[in-house]
Amino acid sequence: MNKTYLIFRHEFVNTVKRTGFIIMTLVVPLVALLGIGIYHTVSGISKPVAEAEKVGYVDKAGGFDQFTSQGKITLVLFNNPDDANQALVRKEIKEYFVIPPDYISSGVVSRYTMQKELYPPPAVMNAINTFLLKNLLAGEVPAATAARIEAPLNLVTVTLTASGEVAPEQGGFGSFVFPGIFSLLLVLAIIFSSTYLLQGLGEEKENRLIEILLSSVSTGQLLTGKVLGIGTAGLVQVVVWVGSAPLLLNLASSSIGGFLSTVQLPAGFLILAIIYFILGYLLFAVISASIGAVSSSSREGQQLITIFTLPAVSPLWFISLLMMFPNNPVWIGLTIFPLTAPVAVMIRLGVTDVPAWQLAASIATLVVSIIAVLMITVRVFRIYLLMYGKRPGLGKVLVMAFKG
Amino acid sequence: MIDRPVTGQGNKALLEISGITKSFDHTRVVDNISFDIRPGEIFGLIGPNGAGKTTTIRMVMDIIKPDTGQVKVLGEILSEATKDNIGYLPEERGLYKKLTVMQSLLYIASLKGVEEGRARQRAGELLEHVGMAAHRNKKVEELSRGMSQLIQFLTTIIHEPRLMIMDEPFANLDPVNTELLKEMLFELRGQGRSVILSTHRMNEVEELCDRIFMINKGRGVLYGELKEIKSRYRRNSVFLDYQGELGELKGVATRREQPGAAELILEDGTTPGQILEQLVRRGVTINRYEVSTPPLHDIFLQVVGESHE
Missing domain, CATH: 3.40.190.10 (Periplasmic binding protein-like II)
Known part of the structure; x- marks a missing residue:
């Protein structure tokens, strides 16, 4: 049997069986349910005069x-x-x-x-x-x-296409719901998956299992199997979250039903969402793997990975600014910068039309970054995975990567 | 029977290491090392801490690549396919704590290319052999240190490799399990499989190994048959248990005597045979006559000491 598949299967099965994974998979819908419950309760209390x-x-x-x-x-x-x-x-x-x-x-x-x-x-x-x-x-x-x-103003805005036709997708908060939720899920999936990858590598490095693995399979097989196995587990998690959405929206619609009727999926969003989920996950997975290789313990790895996950989350911090000025050059920069691209693009798709050249540039930089980090990782992986207790500096890692 | 005998390999070297060198940060950790492993032998890889043993083993296992030189397994340059013919027991043991004993054995076996049905059967037989069949469904974290080491040993041999590399295999084992493991190693050797034993315990090397390679500061300092090396380093003396009077013996420089026993230190140019001849002629009853060879431990200290000078 293909060894990459064996590692993939092992990583996938062991990730989905982790207590932490099961809890996180269930917690997100439960928190949403709780949120709806609180909304119902609060809005019930402050409801605009139930009785005369x-x-x-x-x-x-x-x-x-x-x-x-x-x-x-x-x-x-x-x-x-x-x-x-x-x-x-x-x-x-x-x-x-x-x-x-x-x-x-x-x-x-x-x-x-x-x-x-x-x-x-x-x-x-x-x-x-x-x-x-x-x-x-x-x-x-x-x-x-x-x-x-x-009531002097009942404003109805109609968005037109370039040719002056009424655009099929009319924007507004309704079309922001899916991209907003998806970008949040993307961030959660990226953070959890890279945590699992780091923990796994840390454990294997600490108990020296990595030596047995590397004496049985190649670095490429080990990395590919791990990244895909844990990535698929992350995808399963997102599917469970997205799958629970209709139920949650149904529950929520009793209180915010009017708004929900305006919810719409921006054109091409699903395809782009899948592309950015995969590319975003892959980028953070290979970064996690390289950090797992060079850090001396899984705890140190967790601290180092934060340097990379913070930029991934950063577009969410400035979401209100993004809503007001979606085409500001800063957002265009964040769209193209690989670490921020997945979340920035998801949010911008919900707010405005992202020009094709920006999407192409952003996907291209993501792909190039993934390949570059992967190449560096494969080169330094063996050497530093076996160096216990000392972490090399960035300069040394880069020298190693180019020297091979 | 813990393994099937190996057939059809003749006397071709299982492993050939030719001039491998490895440097880290401009320090040469392994310097132009060459040796080979023949079928059906237990081979000792010995040397002080930091000598380069582990780096050599990692190059043999293809965990790291040598800067120069090459490693051939069964006549072929080391590749992914040849890895399945090697079993590796690292010095520091590691198994997935959350997996059961059976799951651990099956996962490692699968990575070594063993089909699941066969792996399951082998795992059952091996667990039975070491008396751990009852623990097959226990998680590794529930096992004692010695038990998990036995399991780790089984993961090294479950895929019936031709060559096994074992780094300090007896550490943490109680005397009963140490004997069990030794028996299994002899059994594997009897089937034509070979074992590289890396250890600091010279008594184990003397007891188990047919040939040795000693490495110090990255360089090979001793290589060959254990008996031949010991004879090369023998002191020119004999041990004797006897009855009667020894009297003056020609060719003996000094003697250390106890009632009924003596160690005779011979002069240069005198052979143990010449002394024996004199004793027989005098009618001394000899109960034991043994040419003294130094323990490997002393040879180790001597060689390491020489290379420090």
Whole structure:
């Protein structure tokens, strides 16, 4: 049987049987489930008035007597603040506000409530706002105009293609959902897979199993088997996460259903997602392997790999800037720089159209980097895997790589 | 029977090492070493710490490549295919802790090209042979140090290699398991397989090895039949157990005597045979007459000492 396949099978089976792997595979959907649960609970608590509510008011300016029913909030008129205050104490009303005589000139309205709060509840604010607006405009302008003043802008943006046709994919937050989630999963998969690879190599190096392995197979077979075996396990993890998405979205749709109907997959996203997942994983896998070879213990390896995984995650830190300025030269740089490319491209695909030349340049630099790191790794692998307890400097590694 | 006999290889060298050299950081760790291993022998690779034994072994195992020189296994330049004919027991033992005994044996056997059914059968037989059949489903981390070393030994021979390289195979073993392992090594030798034994324990080398190669500071300093080397380094003296009177003996420089026993140090040019002749002529009853050869330990110290000077 092919030895690369034997190592692949061994690495795959042993990775998916690891307790850490199983926990991580289950934890991501569970955390998402928990998130949805918390969202439901919180939004349930602060839901805009589940039952009809009464809010009192005292009109000292005069003329505010119509439109007292605002959705589920009913506005109850009191003759003076004392009456309103007593009604509040008796809990007949939830709160009250006073429109002073100089309201027209000052705009000041005093609100009285027994709740301690940072900010008035939006539902109450809206109700008072609309009530005041409608009463101010009553009789002055036609009803339709009053309604327009209340909500003057209902913006509908249509994205056109280069030829002026309506674009099939209209962008917006809806098309950012998949790339956003995918880039996060990509980062998680890259970090976990490179951790497994490092731990495995560290263990084999520490207990000298590496010598038995290298006396049985070639460096190329060992590296290929390991990278593909652990990579496939990482892919299985992502498939489980993505597979649980429909269930989670279904659960989530009861609360954010309106938004979910706008979710769409950007054109060509799936193909690019697969390409970048594979290239991104391969790059970090070969980097992990070379770090595993030169570091003296798996703990030291974990510290060193962080230097490389931080750039991979970095586009996520500046995601809001990316959303505002998706075509800034900095983002173009991150798209082409191999360490940041996988995540930067995923996010940008959700926000804007990434020009083909940038994708081509980014894929090309990734492929070249993978080949270059792989060549260096294969050359230094044997030498440094057998040097226990001392880690060579970067200069020495490069000299070794070129000397062979 | 722990292995099938090897057939059809004649007396061709199993392993030929010709002029291999290896340097690290401008330091020559192995310097122009050559030796060969014949079928059916236990070969001692000895030398002080840091002499270059492990680097030599790693070059034989193709773990690292020599800067110059070549390694041939069964007449062919070392390649991926020839690796399956070699078994390797490194000095520091390592097995996957989370795997069971059986899984460990099967994984290593598969990497050495053994088909799964055959590997399973071999693993069963070997475990039975060393009395560990009951532990086949135990995880390696649950085994004692000695037990896991036995398992490691089995991974070295499960693929029925023609050549085995064993670095300190008896370290950590109790006397019972040490004897068991020695028996197995002799059995393997009897089947025409060869073993390179790298060790510091000179008594083991004397007990087990047919030929030796001694390396010091990267260079070969002793190579040949163990008996021949010992005779080359013999002191010119004889041990004697006797009854009667020795009297004056011609050709004896000094003597150390105890009642009924003596060590006679001979003058240059006197042979043990000439002394024996004198004793027989005098009618001395001789119970033991032995030409003194120094223990390998002393030869080792002497050679290492000489090369330090």
